[in-house]
Amino acid sequence: MRYxxxxxxxxxxxxxxxELASHKLMLRAGMIxxxxxxxxxxxxxxxxxxxxxxxxxxxxxxxxxxxxxxxxIVQPAEIWKQSGRWDVYGEEMFRLQDRHQRDFCLxxxxxxxxxxxxxxEVRSYRExxxxxxxxxxxxxxxxxxxxxxxxxxxxxxxxxYSFDRDEEGLNRSYQxxxxxxxxxxxxxxxxxxxxxxxxxxxxxDVSHEFMVLAxxxxxxxxxxxxxxxxANDEKASAALPPVTMEELLPLEKxxxxxxxxxxxxxxxxxxxxxxxxKTLFYQTDEEFIAVLVRGDDELNEIKLGNLxxxxxxxxxxxxxxxxxxxxxxxVGPVGLKDKGVKVLxxxxxxxxxxxxxxxxxxxxxxRHVNLERDFTVDTYADLRLAKAGDPCPHCGHPLxxxxxxxxxxxxxxxxxxxxALGATFRDEDGEEKPFIMGCYGIGITxxxxxxxxxxxxxxxxxxxxxxxxxxxxxxxxxxxxQAVAEEIYQELTAAGVEVLYDDRDERPGVKFxxxxxxxIPLRLTVGPKSMAxxxxxxxxxxxxxxxxxxxxxxxxxxxxxxxxxxxxxxN
RNA sequence: CGGGGCGUGGCUCAGCUUGGUAGAGCGUUCGGUUCGGGACCGAAAGGUCGCAAGUUCAAAUCUUGUCGCCCCGACCA
Numbered sequence: 001m002r003y004x005x006x007x008x009x010x011x012x013x014x015x016x017x018x019e020l021a022s023h024k025l026m027l028r029a030g031m032i033x034x035x036x037x038x039x040x041x042x043x044x045x046x047x048x049x050x051x052x053x054x055x056x057x058x059x060x061x062x063x064x065x066x067x068x069x070x071x072x073i074v075q076p077a078e079i080w081k082q083s084g085r086w087d088v089y090g091e092e093m094f095r096l097q098d099r100h101q102r103d104f105c106l107x108x109x110x111x112x113x114x115x116x117x118x119x120x121e122v123r124s125y126r127e128x129x130x131x132x133x134x135x136x137x138x139x140x141x142x143x144x145x146x147x148x149x150x151x152x153x154x155x156x157x158x159x160x161y162s163f164d165r166d167e168e169g170l171n172r173s174y175q176x177x178x179x180x181x182x183x184x185x186x187x188x189x190x191x192x193x194x195x196x197x198x199x200x201x202x203x204x205d206v207s208h209e210f211m212v213l214a215x216x217x218x219x220x221x222x223x224x225x226x227x228x229x230x231a232n233d234e235k236a237s238a239a240l241p242p243v244t245m246e247e248l249l250p251l252e253k254x255x256x257x258x259x260x261x262x263x264x265x266x267x268x269x270x271x272x273x274x275x276x277x278k279t280l281f282y283q284t285d286e287e288f289i290a291v292l293v294r295g296d297d298e299l300n301e302i303k304l305g306n307l308x309x310x311x312x313x314x315x316x317x318x319x320x321x322x323x324x325x326x327x328x329x330x331v332g333p334v335g336l337k338d339k340g341v342k343v344l345x346x347x348x349x350x351x352x353x354x355x356x357x358x359x360x361x362x363x364x365x366x367r368h369v370n371l372e373r374d375f376t377v378d379t380y381a382d383l384r385l386a387k388a389g390d391p392c393p394h395c396g397h398p399l400x401x402x403x404x405x406x407x408x409x410x411x412x413x414x415x416x417x418x419x420a421l422g423a424t425f426r427d428e429d430g431e432e433k434p435f436i437m438g439c440y441g442i443g444i445t446x447x448x449x450x451x452x453x454x455x456x457x458x459x460x461x462x463x464x465x466x467x468x469x470x471x472x473x474x475x476x477x478x479x480x481x482q483a484v485a486e487e488i489y490q491e492l493t494a495a496g497v498e499v500l501y502d503d504r505d506e507r508p509g510v511k512f513x514x515x516x517x518x519x520i521p522l523r524l525t526v527g528p529k530s531m532a533x534x535x536x537x538x539x540x541x542x543x544x545x546x547x548x549x550x551x552x553x554x555x556x557x558x559x560x561x562x563x564x565x566x567x568x569x570x571n
Numbered sequence: 572c573g574g575g576g577c578g579u580g581g582c583u584c585a586g587c588u589u590g591g592u593a594g595a596g597c598g599u600u601c602g603g604u605u606c607g608g609g610a611c612c613g614a615a616a617g618g619u620c621g622c623a624a625g626u627u628c629a630a631a632u633c634u635u636g637u638c639g640c641c642c643c644g645a646c647c648a
């Protein structure tokens with residue numbers, strides 16, 4: 001490709017409304033332009049990268065038994081109402097009506113669509129398993145789109161849906177996808193980690209996220225350096241501390257005027273936060289729920305939500321005062337039963353002895369509070385937010401924390417959608433059974449951002465070879481060099497190399513700057529100095545390494561370089 | 572949804588406090604000189620000052636509304 005005939009509108013100045021390196025660089029390298037919040041046009045360079053990523057994904061999906069289809073983006077409300085998600089998805093769904101006022105949405109995902117399709121087509125266990133995928137635009141009206149294509153409202157996603165006749169089949173499908181994902185992200189040249197995850201609004205039980213490790217990532221990951229354990233912060237758990245032997249002291253009420261928060265109370269009473277029982281009040285439609293966590297812990301609302309399993313919200317101080325006569329800041333579990341409040345507690349509360357908590361009386365706390373003797377708990381569960389330093393739930397080694405960009409997420413859905421939508425097949429035993437489903441997503445457009453986030457420097461992007469828009473760029477510094485550059489361009493192109501030949505009538509500085517910004521892995525410079533010696537200058541973008549190759553060897557050396565680089569990313 | 576900020580040539584921004592001829596740099600076009608890390612000189616084109624209403628003799632500037640965009644937060648007692 002000749003640069004002079006190609007369109008790469010690079011920007012010299014940094015766009016004002018970009019925050020993240022990847023966002024800035026995609027704008028500056030002339031890859032994307034914003035249309036409206038979270039909605040972007042992809043220019044030629046970005047399109048080339050997209051195609052490369054899609055190609056890799058397609059190859060690995062096909063290899064793992066996937067079949068590609070194209071599904072409607074405009075989806076009827078009906079199927080969403082059947083699955084119950086028309087309401088659950090809420091504001092995040094782009095909704096529209098046709099001329100007959102029939103409701104539709106722009107598909108945020110395709111479980112309903114695919115399940116409905118399969119329901120009408122597949123009758124027998126003999127046709128299973130099925131692994132069907134699509135790579136298409138999806139739409140989510142995010143509360144706050146940000147970071148360019150990282151969190152966009154219109155984005156490209158690959159989703160594969162597996163249909164199996166039983167759990168074993170699902171496990172095989174899941175495993176096949178897990179392995180395919182590892183291959184895909186490795187081939188894209190990304191440093192990533194698979195972590196255990198909460199399955200969220202999609203539903204189902206087992207779930208893994210694939211995280212591209214980057215400090216700017218929105219997701220927090222806790223992982224063990226000693227074993228394979230890794231989970232996102234919504235899901236992560238920790239081993240319990242040992243139960244201490246301690247004599248139970250008599251319950252005591254102490255005045256703590258004006259001391260309402262954990263730091264205040266612990267400072268005032270001279271105890272550590274791990275001695276405190278923090279009591280939070282939530283409310284469902286029917287009842288108040290008190291949730292107990294240790295004073296140095298934070299409640300994980302995702303875990304709480306999974307336990308309660310119905311809509312809930314934090315109760316307001318006014319409600320507590322009015323309906324339960326409880327003063328916020330001085331609340332505790334003792335005596336709550338009498339008020340008809342259900343009490344949930346984090347597992348760690350079980351190990352606490354002689355604890356401190358609010359006395360349910362303004363300006364008073366209780367000390368030497370003990371479980372069973374002074375209060376009881378209806379249900380114990382892991383409800384706390386795990387944090388760095390906690391013992392690993394598998395091996396006890398302290399957990400470490402890092403951040404990542406979620407580029408893939410796989411779920412075992414089970415029968416959630418097949419049951420809701422009545423998608424069944426006739427099994428070998430003659431029984432009509434719902435399909436056992438799994439779904440497996442990859443944020444294609446997000447991979448671009450994640451890859452840049454992980455591979456850039458102050459000069460620009462450093463593309464991993466397998467997803468680089470071009471493999472090699474040739475700079476002809478002056479008019480005298482054009483003949484030679486042209487020759488090399490022809491040679492490499494004939495050899496099947498993807499070349500961006502910078503034949504523009506620009507000063508060398510401009511060409512160097514643009515080459516660095518666009519980030520093509522291998523740069524060949526034909527300039528007066530080296531040409532006089534019958535050589536070509538070579539710079540490897542990734543390492544910054546500079547070399548000189550004799551002119552006649554250029555093509556063979558380029559091919560050798562590409563081969564070696566590609567092997568580095570293969571598996 | 573709450574809070575904050577910003578909308579002025581393609582881009583980055585100044586001008587607004589104190590109303591009176593709309594500016595700079597970059598980019599673009601033309602001419603010339605340059606030519607190894609975003610050149611220099613000269614000339615030129617290019618703006619309903621987001622939109623609407625109001626105040627005023629007069630509004631980019633003041634007021635109100637509205638739309639868009641960016642950032643932070645969304646309750647842990």
